[in-house]
Amino acid sequence: MGIFLVVLLILAGLALLYILWCLTEPFFLINDKVKMKRSSSVDRSGSELNVKKLPLNPKDIEGTADLRLFFFSDIHNEWCPVTAKRICNSIRRAHKSSGLDAVIFDGDLVTYPKNAQKGYNYVNAVRDCCKELGLPFYGISGNHDFMLENAPAKSGFISLDNSYVTLSSGKTGARIYLAGVPDSGKVHRVWQKKLACNMDAPVVLLAHNPDSILHLDPEARPDFMLSGHFHGGQMKLPFKFEFNVLRTTDTLPKKNVIQGQFDLNGTKTFISRGLGCGILPFRFLCVPEATVVEIYL
Ligand SMILES: [Fe+2]
Secondary structure, rough: OOHHHHHHHHHHHHHHHHHHHHHHHHOOEEEEEEEEEEOOOOOOOOOOOEEEOOOOOOOOOOOOOOEEEEEEOOOOOOOOOOHHHHHHHHHHHHHHHHHEEEEEEOOOOOOHHHHHHHHHHHHHHHHHHHHHHHHEEEOOOOOOOOOOOHHHHHHHHEEEEEEEEEEEEEOOOOEEEEEEEOOOOOOOOOOOOOOOOOOOEEEEEEEOOOOOOHHHOOHHHHEEEEOOOOHHHHHHHHHHHHHHHHOOOOOOOHOOOOOEEEEEEEEEEEEEEOOOOOOOOOHHHHHHEEEEEEEEO
């Protein structure tokens, strides 16, 4: 057997292993936790984006959180082996262990509008579970949801598209705004400039696409932002091929802001890898995640 054939067989074997792993990884789920501490100085002067990568659990954050939110994003229920039942079990466990203040979905029910019902079925099951536990369930629209008719109403969550609610810190009773900006999708892209709430209390912003922060008026930059959209890259490819070639409209991935916690000009930002798979049923080094977000004021 020639050396050429041996190399070819090895490469074919590696390719097969890669594909098998890509098909397997969507079945896993990481239940993680992120601790986010309010910055004393959110830069609302309009200066250029200043990025700092932060660990999920910074060592200097201790004590009791002001708010505990269960956060998940990007279901894309054409192919999401992390079922609603598994998410409900995660919510129950998190609520039982330390208590939750709310459950949040950050957009993208499905990839294609013809499958909308699959997405509604998923979040309806989460709504029922939240009801049983007495927890409010909030959500916003992702870039794949803008084509669905009456999606917020059919989803069963309280829509924060261009809206907000006031929550209270479980620790001090302090007011916190939970606000949302909808995603208008790629076809008729309209970036929100302002928030629905005032800035006279700490703001936790739900923005499906973290690029939203680049388009907000600087004075509307929130204290915290919770996002999804990038799927962590979904299939990590060499040279960030997925962001440099396959989906070139997103800006933050080019600055290595893709998943995890960041400080963006003082706005503490968490970007989830999401749950499901967009377009291809593959994930590679991007295990689906559902996160308990702890907010410290
Ligand atoms: Fe998505």
